[in-house]
Amino acid sequence: MADTLAPAIEAAPIAPTLPESKDARALHRMVFVGIAVALVVLPFVLYPVFLMKVLCFALFALAFNLLLGYGGLLSFGHAAYFGMASYLSAYSAKIWGLTPELAILCGTATAGVLGFVFGSLAIRRQGIYFAMITLALAQMVFFFALQSKFTGGEDGIQAVPRGHLFGLVSLADDRVLYVLVASIFFGGLLLIYRIIHSPFGQVLKAIRDNEPRAISLGYRTHHYKLALFVLSTTLAGLAGATKAIVFQLASLTDVHWSMSGEVVLITLVGGLGTVFGPIAGALVIVTMENYLAPFGAWVTIIQGVVFVVCVLVFREGIVGMIARWAKRPL
Amino acid sequence: MSDLALETDGLTMEFKGFRAVSDVALKVARGSIHALIGPNGAGKTTCFNLLTKFLTPTAGSIRFNGRDITRTKPADVARLGLVRSFQISAVFPHLTVKENVRIALQRHRRGDSFDFWRSQSVLNALDSEALELVEAVGLSSFAETIASELSYGRKRALEIATTLALSPEMLLLDEPMAGMGREDVERTEALIRRVSEGRTILMVEHNLSVVASLSNRITVLARGRILAEGDYATVSRDPQVIEAYIGAGHA
Numbered sequence: 001m002a003d004t005l006a007p008a009i010e011a012a013p014i015a016p017t018l019p020e021s022k023d024a025r026a027l028h029r030m031v032f033v034g035i036a037v038a039l040v041v042l043p044f045v046l047y048p049v050f051l052m053k054v055l056c057f058a059l060f061a062l063a064f065n066l067l068l069g070y071g072g073l074l075s076f077g078h079a080a081y082f083g084m085a086s087y088l089s090a091y092s093a094k095i096w097g098l099t100p101e102l103a104i105l106c107g108t109a110t111a112g113v114l115g116f117v118f119g120s121l122a123i124r125r126q127g128i129y130f131a132m133i134t135l136a137l138a139q140m141v142f143f144f145a146l147q148s149k150f151t152g153g154e155d156g157i158q159a160v161p162r163g164h165l166f167g168l169v170s171l172a173d174d175r176v177l178y179v180l181v182a183s184i185f186f187g188g189l190l191l192i193y194r195i196i197h198s199p200f201g202q203v204l205k206a207i208r209d210n211e212p213r214a215i216s217l218g219y220r221t222h223h224y225k226l227a228l229f230v231l232s233t234t235l236a237g238l239a240g241a242t243k244a245i246v247f248q249l250a251s252l253t254d255v256h257w258s259m260s261g262e263v264v265l266i267t268l269v270g271g272l273g274t275v276f277g278p279i280a281g282a283l284v285i286v287t288m289e290n291y292l293a294p295f296g297a298w299v300t301i302i303q304g305v306v307f308v309v310c311v312l313v314f315r316e317g318i319v320g321m322i323a324r325w326a327k328r329p330l
Numbered sequence: 331m332s333d334l335a336l337e338t339d340g341l342t343m344e345f346k347g348f349r350a351v352s353d354v355a356l357k358v359a360r361g362s363i364h365a366l367i368g369p370n371g372a373g374k375t376t377c378f379n380l381l382t383k384f385l386t387p388t389a390g391s392i393r394f395n396g397r398d399i400t401r402t403k404p405a406d407v408a409r410l411g412l413v414r415s416f417q418i419s420a421v422f423p424h425l426t427v428k429e430n431v432r433i434a435l436q437r438h439r440r441g442d443s444f445d446f447w448r449s450q451s452v453l454n455a456l457d458s459e460a461l462e463l464v465e466a467v468g469l470s471s472f473a474e475t476i477a478s479e480l481s482y483g484r485k486r487a488l489e490i491a492t493t494l495a496l497s498p499e500m501l502l503l504d505e506p507m508a509g510m511g512r513e514d515v516e517r518t519e520a521l522i523r524r525v526s527e528g529r530t531i532l533m534v535e536h537n538l539s540v541v542a543s544l545s546n547r548i549t550v551l552a553r554g555r556i557l558a559e560g561d562y563a564t565v566s567r568d569p570q571v572i573e574a575y576i577g578a579g580h581a
Binding site (some may be wrong): 197199 | 382384403404405406408409413414415416420421422423424425429432433434436437438440442443444445446447448449450452453492496
């Protein structure tokens with residue numbers, strides 16, 4: 001898998017090299033409006049739980065893409081943050097009886113702290129070494145989740161109560177919960193967009209372009225990478241914590257390495273290093289998983305084929321292709 | 331002491347038993363243009379990387395303005411006002427010319443930029459200063475050009491503008507003329523002369539005519555050691571220097 005990843009990662013800077021002009025900003029604004037409209041209209045057309053799954057995975061992939069596409073850091077252990085946030089969110093809602101927003105906050109914070117600790121260890125290495133360290137640390141988290149009492153081991157944490165938002169609004173109805181999940185997703189998307197287009201984002205761009213030069217200008221580049229890593233893991237945690245409330249379940253699947261692989265797949269299919277790519281990727285991959293479910297184990301093989309086709313035929317992913325065709329960064 | 335900007339003492343660098351730099355005591359006077367020359371493999375680049383902290387010496391010390399910086403990290407050395415250039419032109423290829431300069435100004439004027447919640451439009455406040463620097467190196471008409479599309483000579487000019495944005499006290503230039511055509515050499519030479527006012531410059535350079543016309547003082551390295559020191563006239567007459575260059579196949 002690592003071999004097939006390499007060319008796609010090299011392709012990373014393709015989309016951001018397109019000049020970021022004023023009309024690109026206007027185009028982005030239109031895409032945001034389009035997404036907002038879609039978020040409002042889609043639950044009337046499609047099954048809300050399916051949509052919430054797409055949104056959680058899209059936010060997860062957006063967080064991952066922030067790190068890889070804009071920081072050039074390939075983490076192969078993002079399931080650790082997604083999964084641990086999911087466990088903490090489920091546990092705090094079920095056992096401590098926290099309201100859903102506090103449970104989600106609790107899970108998200110856990111991912112942030114875990115990201116800070118793991119990031120501090122991994123950030124000094126680059127490329128494949130960084131990927132391997134993050135993978136190794138994530139495997140330790142998986143082992144911890146498997147052995148530890150509070151995660152429920154093989155059973156996971158089941159029947160997590162959706163509870164009442166702020167102790168007031170019942171989330172038992174899928175459509176009410178959808179409003180919360182859609183808001184979290186859209187907020188996360190706006191935040192990521194802002195991070196990319198902030199003074200901090202500008203420094204990241206410079207570091208990705210030419211790190212020794214950034215150092216020689218006096219930037220302590222490790223600090224910037226670590227800050228980005230923590231932002232990414234926190235947002236991945238937000239996705240995982242929300243997912244636990246939606247499916248009322250936190251399980252080993254969430255921390256399993258294949259979850260780390262799935263987020264890579266989603267990001268590559270959608271378009272690495274594009275702002276909106278991971279959303280398209282999540283839509284495609286989650287749809288495939290849901291509608292191809294009758295094929296059982298064949299889903300993995302079909303996904304593998306999609307992955308290979310993506311890397312061979314359109315390395316920039318769906319949104320990357322559209323961006324190139326439109327000659328504007330997306 | 332205070333008339334020395336940069337000073338090294340017993341600077342030594344070993345790579346698995348091979349001494350690339352051996353016991354070098356370099357003294358760079360404040361306000362001077364000091365050149366470091368020598369035949370290929372003399373240890374110039376290693377020496378340069380030691381001074382810019384991209385390598386850590388096996389032994390010896392480095393002082394900048396009397397302050398020991400032997401163990402200081404590269405980014406922190408830059409913050410003290412000792413800024414380097416690179417042999418291969420070091421621009422940010424995917425940023426525009428203006429953004430290249432602005433990224434340096436951003437560090438110099440705002441310090442660290444961890445404010446990920448702010449819009450990058452706050453950086454527009456630095457635009458006028460960035461454009462002044464771009465103009466100073468003659469790149470005004472390229473301000474919105476992506477850096478990777480510039481010619482080699484213009485990239486060097488951009489690099490100098492970016493470096494100047496930090497208003498460094500001292501510049502370390504790694505072969506500023508490498509790979510340049512005659513016209514670019516002349517332009518860059520004039521530029522270095524202009525920016526040297528009120529600054530100290532240490533440069534590694536192969537082009538001896540540039541060294542002769544620009545520098546006040548020259549240190550010749552050979553096999554990792556200082557062979558001779560002085561102005562161009564003194565150094566070029568030194569029999570050891572002549573032998574080192576001719577012996578190295580420069581006849």
